[in-house]
Amino acid sequence: MDTKQVVIVGGGFAGLNVAKGLANKSGVEVTLIDRRNYHLFQPLLYQVAMASLSPAEIAQPIRGLFGGSRNIRVIQSEVTGVDQEGKKVNTDHGDYPYDYLVLACGVQHSYFGHEEWEAFAPGLKTIEQATEIRRRVLTAFEMAEKEKDRQAQKKHLTFVVVGGGPTGVELAGAIGEMSRYTLAEDFWHIDPKLARVILIEAGPRILPSFDPKLASRVARDLEGLGVQVWTSSLVTGVDVDGVDVGEERILCSTVLWGAGVQASRLNKALEVVRDPQGRIVVEPDLSLPGKTEIFVIGDQASFSHYDGKPLPGMAPVAMQEGRKTAKNILAELAGKPRQPFNYLDKGQMATIGKSRAIVEYGPIKLTGFFAWVLWLVIHIYYLLGFKNRLFVMVQWAWAYLSQARGARLIVSKEWRFYQPKPKKEEPKNL
Ligand SMILES: Cc1cc2nc3c(=O)[nH]c(=O)nc-3n(C[C@H](O)[C@H](O)[C@H](O)COP(=O)(O)OP(=O)(O)OC[C@H]3O[C@@H](n4cnc5c(N)ncnc54)[C@H](O)[C@@H]3O)c2cc1C
Structure with a gap:
């Protein structure tokens, strides 16, 4: 053959x-x-963006996955x-x-034809975007701490998340939780609990792919974390100073995109x-x-x-x-006919903050802590690599008991600092 x-x-x-x-x-x-030279476990990206996990814990080098396979060549x-x-x-x-x-x-x-919004409202699809989101969110609190002007401080402490799908919901919930618990005692001049988090959705409700009752439960959970949920609200502009929602202007220094x-x-x-x-x-x-x-x-x-x-x-x-x-x-x-693809529906789930989630599997609908445990077990199970699974389990156990977010590092996006310095010109021989 x-x-x-x-x-x-x-x-x-x-x-x-x-x-x-x-x-x-x-x-x-x-x-x-x-x-890329690595496989990325995207469902846990928002944990990197929200400083719960480090990038290496949700990625695995592709070459390493096929080291023992004699017929697979990996090319970056x-x-x-x-x-x-x-x-x-x-x-x-x-x-x-x-x-x-x-x-x-x-x-x-997709920025729905407004690609210029991307610079002000990063999406969450890559590790670079996750660490950029982490940088922006943490920097906003640092800026607010230094700021004397009340209006400017308020702007730094306002976070807008666009898009009421699972990514937007998870991001908004995590910022709400971070401001209310993780960072609550860390600052002198600001009270992080006063941070305003707004989740904006163009449709009539958040999580449109989920059962309406589960979606309402999530909306209530989010409100419990201080997140304002604005539905039927269309974003019409995004710039360095904030977001336009129809006639309304929200002044804010952090906008995150999870809309499409x-x-x-x-x-x-x-x-x-x-x-x-x-x-x-x-x-x-x-x-x-x-x-x-x-x-x-x-x-x-x-x-x-x-x-x-x-x-x-x-x-x-x-x-x-x-x-x-x-x-x-x-x-x-092998000379046999191809078979059509049949999808076995495994349901869907989303998490809200540290210990709440929703799970929908056919007629089975779960909410709260039990749903969160299920969410956790499934995500750890599918994560590639024993080391990653172990690290993530330890991180989560620690975060759960201590309210900590261990990866709260602001990493500069000024990567030019790491560029080799230009060589000095050799003195010419006269
Ligand atoms: C933040 C987030 C959270 C999510 N949460 C969940 C969840 O909880 N549950 C769930 O079921 N799904 C979730 N998803 C969706 C899920 O991750 C995707 O459905 C899944 O990753 C799709 O797999 P894929 O292989 O088609 O594409 P991807 O996983 O996106 O992989 C595509 C690969 O192609 C590579 N590539 C693209 N273009 C090129 C090119 N031109 N040349 C070379 N390489 C290229 C990329 O580098 C990438 O490695 C989430 C997605 C995101 C972004």
Whole structure:
């Protein structure tokens, strides 16, 4: 049997699961390409942004994951395009030929046509963004402590989170909790408990994908942490001094964005059918219509073969799609037909602060402490690497007992300080 070249783009939940399914299997050589050298456990990113965890605790080097697999090559590179006719993936340093291509590039934030807002309102998708959010939130408290002018102090102590989905809810809850408990005794001139946290949602309620009763419970929990929840409120402007919500102006120095996502930039470069969110529409076996050798999976894909509604961008969807793709490639190589993808719904969950969460699994709906314990166990279970699991468990146990947030470091974004200094000019020989 010829050895087939499988190129996987993206080492997220989807891409990793394809690679794991093909690891050490005969008949396939796999090239896994990612622009980063690590796999990032995005569901715990907000814990980094809110200083509960350090970046290394939620990331794992991709190369290390496949050290023992003789047929998997890992390449750190930016994929810039796909030559579908020539069956080649274009990267920033050359091309990779493929027999099978799996695209699993995920999504990026959407500012609904206002990309200029990004500088004032970072989203939460990468470690760089998480540490930047941490820097901004902690710096705001430091600035308020030094400030003599009451109005300016108030501005520093006002935090706006845009978007009432799980990310926005988790961020707003964590800032509320940090100001009321973690930082409460740390300052001399300000009372962090007076921080104003506003969660803004354009729709009529927060957490639209959850049961309305669970969403109302979360709204109450957030209010208990001092978060004001503004629904049916459309953000019309964001700048260095604050946020416009219709006619209203909120003066604040920290704005965080959790409002929407858009498809990978790569999608625009491909000749494919896209859904209104820009995701690539796939066949029941997750391949491209008319191009059976190309699969698109995870957040990058739009799979709507059950009820016409695309599957949500969630880790279990990406993982299951990854596993199915590996199985279908191996089945085809063994001369068997491909099977359509069937999603096993694992429900959804969100956490609010240190010890509250909601869990929805079919008719089962849980809230409060028990839901939080379940949330914790599931997140630790899926975290890659024993060391990460152990560290995270210890961190959480400590944070739970002490109210501490151990990673409260303000790390400068002035990375230019770390650039090598220009060499002094050698004196010329006369
Ligand atoms: C803050 C946050 C919290 C979340 N919480 C939850 C949760 O609690 N539960 C849940 O189920 N889901 C959650 N999600 C969603 C979940 O993380 C995603 O659905 C999942 O990561 C999708 O996996 P993926 O493999 O499709 O994409 P990703 O995990 O985004 O991976 C894509 C990979 O492709 C790489 N890549 C992209 N473009 C290129 C390119 N051009 N060249 C090379 N490499 C490229 C990226 O570097 C990345 O490694 C959360 C997401 C975020 C951002």
